[in-house]
Amino acid sequence: MVNFMLTISGDLENLTNLEPQGGVDDPNFSYFFKLKCGRCGELSQKETCVSLNDTVPLPVGKGSTHLIQKCKFCGRDGTVTMIQGKGKPLTQETSQSGKFSPMMLFDCRGYEPVDFVFGTGWKVESLEGTKFENVDLSSGEFAEYDEKGECPVMISNLRATFDVSRHPHHHNREKLRPFFKIQYDTMTKWQERSRGSTQQQQQP
Ligand SMILES: [Zn+2]
Numbered sequence: 001m002v003n004f005m006l007t008i009s010g011d012l013e014n015l016t017n018l019e020p021q022g023g024v025d026d027p028n029f030s031y032f033f034k035l036k037c038g039r040c041g042e043l044s045q046k047e048t049c050v051s052l053n054d055t056v057p058l059p060v061g062k063g064s065t066h067l068i069q070k071c072k073f074c075g076r077d078g079t080v081t082m083i084q085g086k087g088k089p090l091t092q093e094t095s096q097s098g099k100f101s102p103m104m105l106f107d108c109r110g111y112e113p114v115d116f117v118f119g120t121g122w123k124v125e126s127l128e129g130t131k132f133e134n135v136d137l138s139s140g141e142f143a144e145y146d147e148k149g150e151c152p153v154m155i156s157n158l159r160a161t162f163d164v165s166r167h168p169h170h171h172n173r174e175k176l177r178p179f180f181k182i183q184y185d186t187m188t189k190w191q192e193r194s195r196g197s198t199q200q201q202q203q204p
Pocket of ligand 1: 039074
């Protein structure tokens with residue numbers, strides 16, 4: 001399983017704490033990006049949009065995901081599932097040191113996410129504490145004047161990457177274990193029961 005961490009950076013002039021309007025796990029924030037098929041390499045023509053509160057049930061089993069999409073070229077189905085609790089706002093310190101800040105983790109089956117697009121619905125604050133809400137970054141830039149700090153504020157040179165994260169559950173294994181244990185026990189019991197009934201049927 002390969003997970004992808006969306007990380008962002010940019011030049012923050014007199015600004016800090018850039019993140020989605022409702023925080024990094026904003027249930028309504030929309031992430032836009034393209035998908036590259038893991039089988040044929042076809043790149044989706046338009047951006048896919050996912051948000052935490054928008055889920056679809058998986059065709060098999062009880063779980064849900066945030067997107068099921070069929071590759072237009074080879075017909076393979078892929079899914080994108082968002083994993084919350086991994087993001088951090090982009091601070092001025094991080095951006096000045098040339099580093100990226102993680103926003104959201106994506107568990108992508110059958111696809112690789114590429115070409116993240118900065119849209120609307122961001123939040124950022126000035127170093128003096130003025131909050132700027134519903135910031136539109138779709139033009140790639142944001143410029144305002146901070147009355148409190150009496151200085152111009154600006155976001156520019158926005159960059160985003162999807163970093164491969166091969167051990168997605170390593171960091172929060174402790175947190176996830178109880179959940180997976182229950183799932184596993186239930187599954188094992190179910191398998192035993194269905195296996196038992198199959199064997200009974202096969203007996204003459
Ligand atoms: Zn394909």
